[in-house]
Amino acid sequence: MSAVDPIANLRDLIRCPSVTPAEGGALSALEAMLSPLGFTVERMVATEPGMPDIENLYARLGTTGPHLMFAGHTDVVPVGDEASWSHPPFSAEIEGGEMFGRGAVDMKGGIACFAAAVARHIEEHGAPQGSISFLITGDEEGPAVNGTEKLLKWAADKGERWDACLVGEPTNPDVLGDMIKIGRRGSVSGKVTVHGVQGHAAYPHLADNAVRGLLPLAHALMHPRFDEGTPEFPASNLEVTTVDIGNPATNVVPAKASFAFNIRFNDTWTAETVQAEILRRLDAAAGDQTLRPGRDKVRYEIVWAERPSHVFLTRNNALISSLSGAVEAVTGRVPALSTTGGTSDARFIKDYCPVVEFGLVGQTMHMVDERVAIADLETLTQIYGTFLSRWFGDAAVS
Template identity: 65%
Template sequence: MTLTDPAQTLAALIRCPSVTPEDGGALSTLGQMLGELGFHNDRVTFSDEATPDVDNLYARLGSDGPHLMFAGHTDVVPVGDAEAWSRDPFAADIVDGVMYGRGAVDMKGGIACFVSALARLIARRGAPRGSVSLLITGDEEGPSINGTEKLLAYAARKGERWDAAVVGEPTNPEQMGDMIKIGRRGSLSGILTVEGVQGHAAYPHLADNPLRGLVTLMDGLLDPPLDAGNDRFPPTNLEFTSIDTGNKATNVIPARTTAKFNIRFNDIWTADSLTDELRARLERAARQTRLRPGREPVRYQLDLDPRSSPSFLTRDDALIETLSAAVHEATGRTPVLSTTGGTSDARFIKDYCPVVEFGLVGQTMHMVDERVALSDLESLTGIYELFLERWFDNQSSSAGAR
């Protein structure tokens, strides 16, 4: 295998069936590649109650100077119905210049391109003047308990410090060069339970329909909008994702109903301030009687997931501008600097150093026939190589100027 060829490095990783939480040999395969480039590899397994053990890899090249981290994950989501795939999801077949396989874009492709970019840079001008580390987990697509968060803390306890980080998640919506993620919205999930009184649908005066109360509370949470966004983030968005009474009868008013929801919030809020706002809105809405004339206030309970994710915004101009310039030179496009989308492991990394995200086009991630164009692999490898060269050169120039 030639490490300078991203198609070869990606094929080797795809052929490891690393469906969360199984490693499938992916970290060993990656570790062997990195060993050939001179990295020191540290394999670490983390455990936690009621979650599967997860293998992780921390690899470092160099021992001093400016330190750049590349972060990602080798675990992938299940293939679903394997019969629905046109190709074996773990064969890395290439058809008409396109490689098929689970993880091709999310995100073994990003890892493969970074490895190949570094291999090209080393072959062309030697190892960077500083240190490069890869922080790779097998728990990003799973509960994210035994992965990046613990691996960062483990490395930090051993004295590791980083100046900047790039996460190789697929950030481009349609074509290479579209978008760099410079932050992420926070995420808060909850369950709203409304208590009523069970009864016959023909005798509603003898019952108290909790669905009427739930609709009232939902309206109070949704209207007015939580905010209008700002120049850094889109508006905060609350989506109800499930309503359940457990009631199979059509002529019975249920005794209880629950609704699940998720909020993606911008930096106008923290999890605490958003929680306060939700509770205030619910208290006001519970006293509304339009749908429940003559009734007492709605009886409800709000349970919020304690594992919320904060919003964050990276403000390291040198990191962002260096990556943006590399993208523009390689693709001719000026990437949008965005905070859209879901959460990623960047939410953990931002506590240790400035972090941005840039990877492949994400249109087929998690889909049947997940795939990547070989031309996109080549493009991303070229972008990473330019970025690596210029980031380290800039860091050296800044140090010299001081």
């Protein structure tokens, strides 16, 4: 039966140059794996004014519940300096027990392994007592506007409903079996601009240095800490990510200064409450006269980045225990249940069903010479296969 070999699956996917927003043949390669297994495959193109069109894929096997979704993306980041690669980035060459190629771990490898696991499950046990779907986007590494979020709504509008979802992102920091992601921190970004009065550096009383106003505002956002963390999440953390004065002259007091920031926040906050706390801190700091003796309150404006990411935590024991048990059964390791790291498309899926993430080791993702151990492809396929048996078995008796 086709698709049973994760190495061949991944080779076919890597050889498709699907750098966002290009489909590059990757969805066609996946469709060729799934159709012979009995999946009904649909290709949905999402559009947005001013953005590139994105082709996405939705495939389903079965018509009844329970319904398990596997989600991920076939788009990849640019290769960077191609001359620095040991092997051409879309060649899928194997050397030293590793397959090289852009997307090997992030995340064509996860897709290749899950397709192989499903194929083996069908070969050994027949079709599952329920349904399996693949929800695969081509816009995860890009702006994520025409990808998973729109694909989910499109499928839900057609009547699709899911009981659980596994996202195949590379969650393991060091060794396969280290970590399952059961939630993600929220993320809010913004830009603060402080307005002053331009003038000569030798006559500061005639000017109002915007930098003197910027410093206490930036400091107030980074100190004190927003919280001390929760049992499931680390402490929320805000970082100033860039400062821009735009003043090439050394004898001119700048009239404008700005800084950008990002906060990753835990379940102590919502996007709305953390924004309110940021505004409270800025307003309090704006009236601080320590760096601006005799001056009026700092004049500032803030522009929030669009689409904050909301914090979430999955508490579905059947999903978590089925996956954790599968990892332990295959590797002997008890995976940590973590909420660390950045955001992923799981932030959209959480609104439709419980979701967890588990995939390959992510040490080389986005790097030159991205690569995956051949042995890990087989191990992950076995984990996914064991998970399928456990999850459908548990769902059948629940």
